[in-house]
Amino acid sequence: MNESLCVNNTYLDGEGLLLGPSLFSFIFFINKINSKGKPTLGTRVISTQSSLKIDPNYITGFTDGEGCFYIGLSPDKNYNSGYRVKLSFQIGLHEKDLGLLKLIISYFGVGKISKLASNSVLYRVTSIDELKVIIDHFDRYPLISYKYKDYLLFKQAFELVQKKEHFSVEGLRKIVAIKASINLKLSSNLKNAFPNIVPITIPKIEDRKILNYNWIAGFTDAEGCFFIAHKKSQASKLGETVWLKFILTQHSRDENLLKNFIEIFGCGRFVAKNTKEYGEFIVEKYSDIRDKIIPLFEKYPLYGIKKENYLDFKKVSELINNKSHLTLEGLEQIKQIKSGMNKYRK
Incomplete structure (x- = not known):
């Protein structure tokens, strides 16, 4: 039988679900793995699967604090649009927390962990197929912080890339407009290259409550x-x-x-x-x-x-x-x- 924890007269059951006048149910995420049956690893780090199972809501809470949804744009003459689009979900930590990143890659079953020069390690997911696993998770276990807005914008860019619209000039301009509204927005070079871009309207989100x-x-x-x-x-x-x-x-x-x-x-x-x-x-x-x-x-x-x-x-x-x-x-x-x-x- 699951035990319950009471804090301030609010009860959560053993799965971490809020119990009260309303019952909030969660569909638990089933880990997905790639075709080889294990995470893809970076060349500079050896990652191992762990028997520990992290609750999906823990992953979302940690991402609300440390996760980053990044839209990269770089000039590339090999593309008709003139630019290469690179999407990534990433979490960067001090190398002391390499063990935690290994648990996270084990949970998602996708991505790579790399060791950086500055005593830090980086978990990163970049391929569209693997980013679909990330999107599925955060659709089922939504972020609560302001980062939820960044996620919704990132998801719009993901859907454009998934449909290969980023190869066209029109599709690229849509992604630039999204990037202009997310994270660090546009660099001075991108502002000069796309002077007439209007940032898309950031979705209006009501304050989200902690439920887990x-x-x-x-x-x-x-x-x-x-x-x-x-x-x-x-x-x-x-x-x-x-x-x-x-x-x-x-x-x-x-x-x-x-x-x-x-x-x-x-x-x-x-x-x-x-x-x-x-x-x-x-x-x-x-x-x-x-x-x-x-x-x-x-x-x-x-x-x-x-x-x-x-x-x-x-x-x-x-x-x-x-x-x-x-x-x-x-x-x-x-x-x-x-x-x-x-x-x-x-």
Whole structure:
């Protein structure tokens, strides 16, 4: 029997489906593999299949944070239109997270992983047949962040390429108009080459709500931070104090998404940062960390290197719960744990 998790009186069953006045059902994605029965690998990285099975909603949550839908255009005299169109879905991570990319390629069954020169690794899907697998996934398990709009634009370009319309000048101009509305938009060279292009209207999308805790786990692996705060304190007998902070960060255009976490968890606050260019959902009340944040990640696990930070975060939570942080020995133990977390983790 599947167990349920309750956060803020919201129940999700063992598959991560929201149960309440309305029942949201999901059709679970069946992994597709290529004709050889395994992922296609880049020449510089050896990827292996994993027995771990990641929930589809985790994949979507992680993509909401780290994924990129890219439309590339480069001059090429071999094409009648004068340009080569290259579509790609990609996720770039630090090499410490190579294991996570291997799980992702195993899930999709398509694409390549390459190791880059800057201590990073890149998962990329470029062929039209393989991109169809990506499109199928995100049609069934839609993105929630502002990136959903980028996906819809990317899908329009994909359909044009699938119909081979990009080989014509008219079709190319349609793709340029789409590119003008997605991600980094047009380069100065493309603006000069296509001076009269009008960006297509970005689809108007209503704010989308978080319906799945596996999505939260994936999004946290991408954009979350498990942080141990430490400062001098005259109120403490030791002259120092420590506390825990759980943080999710996102561009200001997703402010409503971050505020949705307050509703989901029944705790935390939203803070706008850097002249409102980005915002943070922050939880730092210890009882909320102990009773709401940690139980979620115990049931809906992380898969990246961030899991190691979570485990240290949980360890410190246990020390605080036992009042060990009020002793010199316990405080030093916590400071030692903190020194090996996040950017200091080797």
